Amino acid sequence: MLHFQQSHPLVFESSYFGTGALPIFFDDFKCAGTETSLFQCRHNGLRTHVCNHNDDVGISCTPVRLVNGSHQYEGRLEVWHNGSWGTVCDDQFQVLSATVVCKMLHYPRTNPLVFAEAHFGAGTSPIHLDNVKCRGTETSLLQCSHGGWGKHNCVHNEDVGISCTPVRLVNGSNEYEGRLEVWHGRSWGTVCDDEFDTLSATVVCMMLNYQQTNPLVFGSAYFGAGTLPIHLDDVKCTGNETTLYQCQHNNWGAHDCYHNDDVGISCTPVRLVNGSNQYEGRLEVWHKGSWGTVCDDKFDAMSATVVCGMLHYQQTNPFVFGSAYFGAGALPIHLDEVKCKGTETSLTQCQHKGSGKHDCDHNDDVGISCTPVRLVNGSNQYEGRLEVWHDGAWGTVCDDGFDVLSATVVCRMLNYPQTKPLVFGSAHFGAGQLSIHLDDVKCTGNETTLSQCHHNEWGTHACYHKNDVGISCTPVRLVNGSNQIEGRLEVWYNGNWGTVCDDGFGALSASVVCKMLHYPGTNPLVFEKAHFGAGLLLPIYLDDVRCTGTETVLSQCSHIGWGNHNCAHSEDVGILCK
Structure with missing residues (x-):
């Protein structure tokens, strides 16, 4: 009737454009869509209604649309001109132009996403616009600068796409995480953490065009309590929905929660795979719709700190493993020569060669461990008071019930040797001053993390810091002797045990070994x-070892290099720590 475009008009309920003051003429309109006049549609009759002006309907015949997306808020941009739809080239099209489009569609216009190179498929209709440049304040795309209708120097492989997604993550340390807020009725609002799980987070990450594998969910206003209306509660998704609105939830605005229940999400671009637990593994990063590996060149503890922070794991002294320690990947190699200061909130902020640029292969895939256990106050890295990470803080563990099997789990988590670890009670390595996190820990020895073992509730204990437990996962052992303080010397290196040659090995070197074993x-x-x-079945790891006796670990002593030797197993050295 108005000779505007008739494809995908928008309907707005509940007086979206304000309440009228005129008489209400019609109610319960039902059209087939083929009518030439509104009066041909079915209705209750002139002035017959059971509504008020709070129910006034509004319509938008906006000359822009988004097609071929996974939901209504995204897709290839098409514009209406001279009676037909056509596409728009991605040349010069930026966020400010997308903001205008989202505004025209009455979709949220906060940080819209722009996709070049026919991300949502190449169109087949005419190319209507090219070189579109907006300031962001325009009310219509037609007010923006462009090259003229039908004038372009591009092809459909350059069709621009837009996402005006009605979800956002705020108050996080980077763009991939934060408090979840959703758009409804012209305003943003928060979502309660009740029932909200990984499947629901998967839908949100998909809507944001972020990676969707194992997103993290944070309850209890982890990213701060919001001040906006609470829009949704009891959200439950299957994970297959294209928008959060398709998931099961209470009615909009219906909830029994407070802002201290605001849910948060992390769709981080990093993951650790092929480790023995969730805190370790081969590092993989998300880029342009696919996962890929990272080379170990220049990758150090500072870079690992950034990764652990993105995963919301502990960031103190993470471990870095080169040479495909957690297995060689089969995905593209996304990054090489990554160098971080450790203060970055995302790995993308660190120095690197450029996405996809590298001079390495999968034998150089880097691995990381952000393990939530540590040993402190020992004489070397392999021993000390046990501390565990929980709810954003380190804390100690009581010695009640803690035995060798539990220590085995800790040593495994630290990628230290797990053979006959030593357990020390009564604050042997000093009494801690942090919270006491765990008591009555009892493991079978097969667990991959300490949290899987039997224990009291976190923070529930009946002990004091004088009961703090300590552990030694010492990388030396004495085997095949008649008792525990004597035997063939074996050392741990690169995940395996090996022997030591007797060349140059004297009493000072033996004293270092005995000290490490607390003998x-x-x-x-x-x-x-x-x-x-x-030790015929083991490699020979060390030769010509000479210590001064002051070293805390054997690796600090002089030797000719790991795996370098000119001896045979008939020269394997033995020790008695009398």
């Missing part, structure tokens, strides 16, 4: 020529 170290005896048997 008596005064006047130890050294036995040459495989006195405790030859």
